[in-house]
Amino acid sequence: MIEDLTGRRFGRLVVLSMCPHVAGEDVRWNCRCDCGAELSVSGHSLRRGRTKSCGCYQRERAAELCKTRERRITVSKKKNNRLYNVWHGMVKRCCDPSHKSYHTYGGAGITVCDEWKDFSRFRKWAYDNGYDENSPKFQCTLDRIDVTKGYSPDNCRWADMKVQSRNTRRNIWVEYQGKSYIAKDLADMFGMDDHALIHRLNLGLSVEDALTIPKGTTLSPGAFSPVVCIETGERFPSVKAAAEFVSRHESTVIAALKNHNRTAGGYHWRYADN
Numbered sequence: 001m002i003e004d005l006t007g008r009r010f011g012r013l014v015v016l017s018m019c020p021h022v023a024g025e026d027v028r029w030n031c032r033c034d035c036g037a038e039l040s041v042s043g044h045s046l047r048r049g050r051t052k053s054c055g056c057y058q059r060e061r062a063a064e065l066c067k068t069r070e071r072r073i074t075v076s077k078k079k080n081n082r083l084y085n086v087w088h089g090m091v092k093r094c095c096d097p098s099h100k101s102y103h104t105y106g107g108a109g110i111t112v113c114d115e116w117k118d119f120s121r122f123r124k125w126a127y128d129n130g131y132d133e134n135s136p137k138f139q140c141t142l143d144r145i146d147v148t149k150g151y152s153p154d155n156c157r158w159a160d161m162k163v164q165s166r167n168t169r170r171n172i173w174v175e176y177q178g179k180s181y182i183a184k185d186l187a188d189m190f191g192m193d194d195h196a197l198i199h200r201l202n203l204g205l206s207v208e209d210a211l212t213i214p215k216g217t218t219l220s221p222g223a224f225s226p227v228v229c230i231e232t233g234e235r236f237p238s239v240k241a242a243a244e245f246v247s248r249h250e251s252t253v254i255a256a257l258k259n260h261n262r263t264a265g266g267y268h269w270r271y272a273d274n
């Protein structure tokens, strides 16, 4: 007596019908897998729970395991690279004259102590002194306690970016007429506040403009970025210049830059692509 399995579900498989039966052999059943594949499976395997899918379940599991393993490898690589990059950046800034920041580090007398020229010794110090490879980006950075001194165990600590930027603010360097100045010194020369100078530079002003535009002038982000009149294609070096050209207030041009349905002086505007 053969038990009819038609319509029953085993895992992902639903039995459609019995295969033509060969005497003396186990009865096989035509099944459809949830993924759409059709196959025949012996009744024995179905009842014992040995076959529960066309094989797609195993394939999915294997793919997942691979992904997890890859993820683990990537994470551990990143962790190692991160500290290495900190070290490499430090050495480059201080010892390689072709590095873009060399003039404010090595060129300004900031050195790396001999011990730390060896990555393994730097790494040992890092872990002994609170380096946390799992901390979010920018929350565990190498900080010099006295910014006029170099990289060495007695002048360094791991700090978050806020501590660090407060510490190094006075050391932001600015190029002016072919010479490098510490922002604070340059601001003092022009009788202005160094925070205001840095703020203006961050808005995209040239150093000359940042130093000479009268105090109290309203500056908005992008006000000194080049803009283009969409209708005429004419390019203006700044929002200010465009506003003067159409005899409108800067804020009108900025509003038109933000919302392309709006016009300033009868024209539409966009920021230049540079």
Ligand SMILES: [Zn+2]
Pocket (backbone or CB within 6 Å): 012, 033, 034, 035, 036, 037, 053, 054, 055, 056, 057
């Ligand atoms: Zn399947």
